Amino acid sequence: MMCPIEIGEQSELLAYSGRKLELSRAVALERHLESCSACREFVEGQRTVWQALDAWQTPPVAGDFDGRLFRRMEQEPAEWWNRWLRSALLRPGLPLAAAACLVVAVGLILERPDAPPEPQPTSQVQNLQPEQVENAFDDMKMLSDFTRAARTDAGEL
Amino acid sequence: MERVNKNMASVAAALDCDTQLMIRVKQGDGASFGVLLEKHRSPVIHFLYRMVQNQAVAEELAQEVFLRVYRSRGTYEPTAKFTTWLFRIATHLALNTLRDGKNQRMETRLDADVLEAPVRQVCDGRPSVEQSMVREARLDEVRRAVAGLPDKQRAAVLMHKYEDMEYTQIARVLNCSESAVKSLLFRAYETLRNRLAHMA
Numbered sequence: 001m002m003c004p005i006e007i008g009e010q011s012e013l014l015a016y017s018g019r020k021l022e023l024s025r026a027v028a029l030e031r032h033l034e035s036c037s038a039c040r041e042f043v044e045g046q047r048t049v050w051q052a053l054d055a056w057q058t059p060p061v062a063g064d065f066d067g068r069l070f071r072r073m074e075q076e077p078a079e080w081w082n083r084w085l086r087s088a089l090l091r092p093g094l095p096l097a098a099a100a101c102l103v104v105a106v107g108l109i110l111e112r113p114d115a116p117p118e119p120q121p122t123s124q125v126q127n128l129q130p131e132q133v134e135n136a137f138d139d140m141k142m143l144s145d146f147t148r149a150a151r152t153d154a155g156e157l
Numbered sequence: 158m159e160r161v162n163k164n165m166a167s168v169a170a171a172l173d174c175d176t177q178l179m180i181r182v183k184q185g186d187g188a189s190f191g192v193l194l195e196k197h198r199s200p201v202i203h204f205l206y207r208m209v210q211n212q213a214v215a216e217e218l219a220q221e222v223f224l225r226v227y228r229s230r231g232t233y234e235p236t237a238k239f240t241t242w243l244f245r246i247a248t249h250l251a252l253n254t255l256r257d258g259k260n261q262r263m264e265t266r267l268d269a270d271v272l273e274a275p276v277r278q279v280c281d282g283r284p285s286v287e288q289s290m291v292r293e294a295r296l297d298e299v300r301r302a303v304a305g306l307p308d309k310q311r312a313a314v315l316m317h318k319y320e321d322m323e324y325t326q327i328a329r330v331l332n333c334s335e336s337a338v339k340s341l342l343f344r345a346y347e348t349l350r351n352r353l354a355h356m357a
């Protein structure tokens with residue numbers, strides 16, 4: 001096999017050192033490693049990097065993260081389900097499993113073809129802040145950029 | 158051919174469970190938003206924490222990420238994987254924060270309690286003082302090495318290493334070509350190999 005470093009295929013070495021290379025290619029690369037010190041050094045160095053990164057744990061997420069988020073969502077133009085979600089999921093003493101069952105059950109009910117029509121969202125603009133307007137434009141731009149980029153990608157494949 | 162590829166991309170997006178949930182959010186299903194939040198809360202916060210290295214700022218940014226998802230539900234179109242879109246918003250916010258230096262405002266690192274944790278004795282099988290100090294010094298070195306990477310390289314490494322994303326998905330998140338992502342990753346990992354070589 002050609003030396004991955006010489007032909008600029010370090011991705012092969014990255015995948016191998018992360019144990020993600022498919023078996024037949026890994027076997028071929030292992031044969032190459034026996035005679036190539038540069039690739040061996042790459043693999044050993046990369047495994048050290050990944051071990052070091054594996055040891056980097058993150059702090060726990062604050063317990064009131066969802067509560068804060070739902071409070072902020074409540075300040076957005078109101079929708080019925082936002083209030084429902086908050087009241088259903090943030091009820092004190094509601095066990096997590098029960099909350100998860102509730103979410104699944106409501107999802108199933110909403111899926112039923114004979115379910116009553118959902119209430120239409122109402123629009124409340126009186127509480128709109130300048131920052132919200134700015135963010136909305138930012139979001140719209142990012143979403144339209146993203147849609148365009150995704151379509152271009154699909155066309156380029 | 159182009160039409161076939163577009164159709165394939167649409168089919169792939171349609172098969173993505175998160176995309177299905179987001180379509181239901183768009184239709185007014187609040188429970189689906191709760192499921193998406195439960196599933197992606199931790200990955201998004203952890204990614205942002207490793208980007209800005211400040212837990213309070215990371216959580217604040219994550220709030221903004223999910224708020225933007227919520228706000229954009231009406232205009233959401235399933236043109237790509239939901240996680241690509243989610244991490245695109247998260248990366249955009251993190252890069253803006255780093256550019257503006259907002260992550261420096263809170264000088265107290267919330268994970269400082271790890272560094273200042275009470276010292277344990279070796280007799281009960283837990284790490285000794287020396288072992289804890291060595292471990293913390295190594296972790297600090299890892300954090301500094303990652304923080305020293307240019308912002309886009311750091312984002313690429315974090316998505317590749319911790320989110321297990323393919324080059325194509327990282328390229329879509331960072332809005333660049335796949336070859337540009339490979340180049341970002343190779344340079345970033347080369348820097349990290351050089352900086353962390355002595356940890357072997």
Ligand SMILES: [Zn+2]
Pocket residue numbers: 002003004005006032036037038039
């Ligand atoms: Zn070689």
